[in-house]
Amino acid sequence: MTVDNTPVTPDELHALVDGELPADRQQAVNEWLAAHPEDAALVAGWRAQADAIRTHYGAVADEKVPDRLSIENVMRNGGRGWRSIAAAAAVAAVMAFSVGGIAGWMARGASASAPTDVESFGNDALAAHRLYIGEVRHPIEVGATEAHLLPWLSRRIGTQIRAPELEKFDLKLLGGRLLPGMHGPAALFMYESATGERVTLYCSKLNAERTGFRYNANEKFAAVQWIEGGYGYVVSGPAEKMRLKQIARSSYEQLENRAPPPPANKATFIDQLMSRVDRKG
């Protein structure tokens, strides 16, 4: 076998680790590594990474495949049956508590134990947001143009609710849907901007003390949550703090039927709302 002695490239080091190195370069690369300890360390590090990944996830392939993924079930249901709203909400609830999702980020700053009702509520809202903003064709159940949207949702969640007007944020109400919640039915309003950005408002009964705005975010999306009059509200959307807070504030004012504060006080108003949380500890 001829040995190719041209200098070793970084690509070849990767190829070595991944078993893609041509046979006639094996010897040259091995000699190179013997003479270049830094490159040898690099290669060892990459191998360790690969081992860590295989160790961490390898066992998944040995797990019993869940029934819903059996070929028979997929053929029979066409993957559709499980997508009913109730099932989707159940999936959403599970997602909210699973490791690696957004689990627990609502609970930041709180104890590491089981999430409180308020935290679970926030997780439910975010799980619903996450699930339904991804729906291309059926993001909502009842459209904004249908007159029974608000009476229906109000009746089901047990309080008069209106969908805040968010046109000034370039957000148009698409409509809403009803979801199962922890303490009863929950209403979810979906808004969409001209560029397809989606924001949701989640509302349901929540037996907890009144709070100011709480902001939570991960890299993909964020939520502002508050509790007022035995109901919890969560506005979820892209993780742009100021914008989302403004949307939440506007929603809050409209839901509470309050006159907006004079523009000069905008910052103070938010600060007051935010500080309420702090004072409560």
Place this chain on the structure above:
Amino acid sequence: MSSFRQDVETAIPALRRYARALTRNAETADDLVQDTLVRALRSEHLFHGGEIRSWLFTILTNLNRNRLRSLARRPIAKSLADEDAPDLAGPEAGQRDIERALALLVDEQRHALLLVVLEGLSYREVAEVQAVPIGTVMSRLARARAQIKAYLDGERPALRRVK
């Protein structure tokens, strides 16, 4: 059962493993696998031979990309959640390191790295899955590895450096 379906069935454990590593969430991962299977079985007539496994990985990779797009319509620069996540310490920290390091990668890099090291696809197969030249696959791999190394060596994102 036809051999097509048998081949699809044989690939399910690997699809679940890949999806789990991509999503870091068992439920979401199996949703992705289910969607992949539904599409694959519906498109049996479109499959003209070749490696079924690569074809299934392609479907899953694309579905995952759609999913991520639907979750984040705009690029978000920083993770506020990680800022004060307490789990850098504690007994699970070491085990979670690789998971966290993977999570920091750009999606294309994560796809490429996992297909190569976890699923054992060749560079050529990954290039087909990602519909890019092999050179692009290699630069994705190189960047992924460099970033994981930086993370494991203790270079945290800027936010973490604040003590």
